[in-house]
Amino acid sequence: MRASRLVAFGPVLGLLLGGCAAFTIDQRASEGPTATDVWKEKFKLASGRSPTFADTVGFEEEIDGKVREFLRTNPEVANSYRAANLRLIRQVTVGMTKEEITLLLGKPQELTVDAARMEALARRWWSVVKPNAKEAWVYPGGWTLYFDGNALTEMTRYHRAFLHP
Secondary structure (H helix, E strand, O other): OHHHHHHHHHHHHHHHHHOOEEEEEEEEEOEEEEHHHHHHHHHHHHHOOOOOHHHHHHHHHHHHHHHHHHHHHOHHHHOOOHHHHHHHHOEEEOOOEHHHHHHHHOOOOEEEOOHHHHHHHHHHHHHHHHHHOOEEEEEHHHEEEEEEOOEEEEEEEEEEEEEOO
């Protein structure tokens, strides 16, 4: 009787103890991460914990000040469609400059101009990304941003994640 219970509950026990399922994000995007998303990932990597409400408020105030100053000193951007994105959404989009991306996301974890490394980062998207990729910046969350000169031309994301019950 005991053995039959173990056989019957074995798969259920395995699911409960295993407890998580993996999934992979593999995408090419025209809209990338937000400043808050990347900041939270960097915060977790640096401190080993999620940010508190006070941490988040401090970051929001800091980024607001940086964006205001950037728009004040760059009137050509302040009067463009990108101003609303910088001010409100704070999301990286194709066409942004390196300065705008650094303003929102900070310095990348990795920067490369090596074609073989960029191909490895782009994975299945390399044939599409390659013509416009002269440099790549890597950020947390699996984001890779590709540049041709000063302009962001492509973005890919490859990220393995786990779902916990």
